Amino acid sequence: MSSYEIAEALIAIQGVGFKPRDPITFKSGIKSPVYCDNRKFPFHPEQWAKVIHGFEQLVEEKQIPLDVVGGIEAAGIPHSAAFGFSAKKPSIFIRKEAKGHGAKKRVEGGDVSGKQVVLIEDLVTTGSSSLSAVEALRAEGAIVNDCLAIISYNFPEAIENFAQAGVRLHALTTFEAVLQIAIERATLDEAGAAIVRDWLREPHGWAKRRGLE
Numbered sequence: 264m265s266s267y268e269i270a271e272a273l274i275a276i277q278g279v280g281f282k283p284r285d286p287i288t289f290k291s292g293i294k295s296p297v298y299c300d301n302r303k304f305p306f307h308p309e310q311w312a313k314v315i316h317g318f319e320q321l322v323e324e325k326q327i328p329l330d331v332v333g334g335i336e337a338a339g340i341p342h343s344a345a346f347g348f349s350a351k352k353p354s355i356f357i358r359k360e361a362k363g364h365g366a367k368k369r370v371e372g373g374d375v376s377g378k379q380v381v382l383i384e385d386l387v388t389t390g391s392s393s394l395s396a397v398e399a400l401r402a403e404g405a406i407v408n409d410c411l412a413i414i415s416y417n418f419p420e421a422i423e424n425f426a427q428a429g430v431r432l433h434a435l436t437t438f439e440a441v442l443q444i445a446i447e448r449a450t451l452d453e454a455g456a457a458i459v460r461d462w463l464r465e466p467h468g469w470a471k472r473r474g475l476e
């Protein structure tokens with residue numbers, strides 16, 4: 264499954280929104296003129312199958328050691344569960360925060376101690392959600408060296424965060440691929456594309472630069 268095919272699939276399920284003049288706030292607090300919504304994939308099984316096959320191919324081609332598949336709450340979980348089921352591997356999930364009641368755990372579903380856990384995230388922006396999950400897993404004795412994601416914005420800070428944590432990030436596609444397709448198809452006009460490119464150059468200060476905050 265190529266990066267282009269996965270980007271096409273995300274566009275086909277209407278999982279990409281361009282909002283150059285009406286920004287959206289990301290988990291990290293970054294204000295953005297674009298939004299990718301991988302949560303829509305399970306509603307479109309034919310397109311979703313491309314994601315799950317993409318993960319299978321990635322693990323096989325890169326010979327990624329895998330005992331357990333771990334989905335990051337919330338949007339990572341459906342993809343992780345489907346991939347684990349299809350690959351006949353156990354799967355667990357990792358909460359972003361421990362609950363205040365019940366077992367109060369972040370890692371749910373099984374014992375990961377001494378196991379090679381491959382993380383599944385739907386989307387990487389800064390990488391902070393992924394790396395917090397890595398910490399929670401390592402605290403339970405898991406071996407975590409690889410994270411698979413559907414899409415990454417490929418921000419330098421995310422690349423640096425993954426490198427520092429000693430985790431390889433393998434994304435099926437990138438926001439750049441999505442942007443290329445949107446420009447080719449004139450889904451995004453030139454003025455809109457210029458705004459998105461300006462955001463990509465320096466996302467943290469973008470909203471201020473444009474007088475939006």
Ligand SMILES: O=P(O)(O)OC[C@H]1O[C@H](OP(=O)(O)OP(=O)(O)O)[C@H](O)[C@@H]1O
Pocket residue numbers: 289290291335336337338339384385386387388389390391392393
């Ligand atoms: O790389 P980061 O800067 O951490 O951003 C990426 C995270 O943001 C979203 O989670 P969010 O908590 O917004 O939504 P969810 O609860 O649906 O997963 C997404 O699903 C990733 O987990």
Ligand SMILES: O=C(O)c1cc(=O)[nH]c(=O)[nH]1
Pocket residue numbers: 288289290291297298299300301386387388389
């Ligand atoms: O960083 C985020 O919070 C984020 C970005 C994005 O494009 N889509 C999403 O679901 N979350």
